[in-house]
Amino acid sequence: MAPNTLKEDVMIVNEETSEKLVVGAAPRKYKVVWFIVAYATYVHIAAVYGLYLAVTSAMWPTIALTFINNILSILGLTAGVHRLWTHKSYKAKLPLQIFLMLCHTASNTFTSISWIRDHILHHKYTDTDADPHNSTRGFFFSHIGWAMVKKQPEARAKGKSIDLSELYANPVLRFQQKNAVWLTLLVAYIIPSLVPLIWNETFTVAYHMNLLRVTVVFNTFLLINSVAHMWGTRPYDETILPAQNKTVSFFTLGEGFHNYHHVFPHDYRTAELGDNFLNLTTKFIDFCAWMGQAYDRRYVPDDVIAARMKRTGETNEKNT
Ligand SMILES: [Zn+2]
Ligand SMILES: [Zn+2]
Numbered sequence: 001m002a003p004n005t006l007k008e009d010v011m012i013v014n015e016e017t018s019e020k021l022v023v024g025a026a027p028r029k030y031k032v033v034w035f036i037v038a039y040a041t042y043v044h045i046a047a048v049y050g051l052y053l054a055v056t057s058a059m060w061p062t063i064a065l066t067f068i069n070n071i072l073s074i075l076g077l078t079a080g081v082h083r084l085w086t087h088k089s090y091k092a093k094l095p096l097q098i099f100l101m102l103c104h105t106a107s108n109t110f111t112s113i114s115w116i117r118d119h120i121l122h123h124k125y126t127d128t129d130a131d132p133h134n135s136t137r138g139f140f141f142s143h144i145g146w147a148m149v150k151k152q153p154e155a156r157a158k159g160k161s162i163d164l165s166e167l168y169a170n171p172v173l174r175f176q177q178k179n180a181v182w183l184t185l186l187v188a189y190i191i192p193s194l195v196p197l198i199w200n201e202t203f204t205v206a207y208h209m210n211l212l213r214v215t216v217v218f219n220t221f222l223l224i225n226s227v228a229h230m231w232g233t234r235p236y237d238e239t240i241l242p243a244q245n246k247t248v249s250f251f252t253l254g255e256g257f258h259n260y261h262h263v264f265p266h267d268y269r270t271a272e273l274g275d276n277f278l279n280l281t282t283k284f285i286d287f288c289a290w291m292g293q294a295y296d297r298r299y300v301p302d303d304v305i306a307a308r309m310k311r312t313g314e315t316n317e318k319n320t
Contacts, residue, residue: 030149037148043215050212053205062196066209069106069192073217074253076103078281079288081112082255085173086119089268089298090285096293097172104176107217108188111180113167120162121155123265127229127241129154133222135229135241143226144219188214223248228258236263236305237312246278254279263308268297272305 054063080100083089092100104112118132125131132155135142146152151159167173176183189210196206232243236259248256249271255261257271257279269282288294309315 030145032149040144040148043211043218046208046211047215050208050210050215053208054212057202058205058209059196059199059201061199062201062206062209065192065196066213069210070213070216071253072103073107073213074220075281075284076100076105076107077109077115077217077221078253078255079284080104081115082119083268083270083281083285085112085167085170086116086123087265087268089266089270090289090294091296092288093293093295094172096288097170101172101176102187105180105183105187106192107221108184108214109218109221111177112173113164113177116167116173117159117162117164118155121158122225123262125155125158126262130158131155133225135226139226139230142229143222146225220251224252224255224258228256232256232259233314234259235309235313235315236260237308238314239312249278253284254281263312264300264305267299269299272302 054066081104084092084097084100101112104115109115110118122131122133127134127136129137129152132151133142133146134152137145168177192210192213193203193207196209197203228243228245228248229241230243232245232248234240234243240259240262242258242262244259245256248258250256255270260267260272261270268285269279271279271282285294285297289297
């Protein structure tokens with residue numbers, strides 16, 4: 001059976017936990033969090049206005065700042081909370097950790113520790129109801145719907161079983177968690193809205209251009225949960241939903257090689273080397289290693305990758 005036609009009653013066994021969870025569970029009533037719905041609606045409308053201002057009246061330095069801030073925010077997600085802290089696929093010295101924590105704060109995507117906890121759940125219970133953005137609940141739910149409703153009881157229950165002591169022992173992450181509200185207001189909203197005033201940009205343009213960035217970053221990272229769990233190839237494991245999607249990789253600086261990533265989550269490249277032309281996050285980590293800020297980069301040897309492809313990939317021995 002093709003992975004994207006899994007039926008409601010299909011059970012999977014999680015290799016790591018040996019637990020069985022229902023994939024594509026029956027429809028259920030969601031408890032909508034109206035505050036989030038109102039905020040999401042507002043920022044999306046403001047982003048459209050920001051785009052209009054970008055085309056009609058924004059100054060070039062404001063456009064450049066928005067673009068750079070967009071890249072930095074995505075790096076905070078990809079190189080920071082994802083590859084560094086969730087998967088421990090490399091190590092970073094304190095200055096790089098502080099930089100990545102601030103970049104992640106600029107992305108306005110929850111506190112770093114809660115992002116990491118949810119992503120651990122995502123890998124441990126992929127596409128079941130213990131996965132916060134279970135893609136078998138449909139495109140809208142896996143993209144943004146999950147953030148607009150109360151967390152599913154299975155994800156809440158399993159979330160409590162995740163050991164976060166190591167994360168809280170990290171002073172950088174602990175600081176971010178403790179000061180998330182004012183830090184996020186400052187880094188994600190106030191500073192980017194005020195800096196363009198230095199070159200006499202209007203506040204209206206600066207403010208809406210920043211909300212455009214916040215919205216683009218949010219939707220970019222959500223593409224991995226929705227699009228990259230639905231469309232693409234599965235050369236490493238045909239039995240799971242995560243797929244290789246080059247379009248997602250382009251927008252997420254290399255995070256769309258998602259079939260590879262779910263099979264080998266500890267590889268700092270999240271892809272095979274051949275795909276690295278879209279993998280700017282890997283290039284960034286390599287640059288940080290060259291600077292002496294990143295070290296102990298972990299990757300999977302080519303022969304192990306080839307053996308896995310042969311065993312479980314779309315072109316495995318059984319299929320050819
Ligand atoms: Zn995934
Ligand atoms: Zn991951």
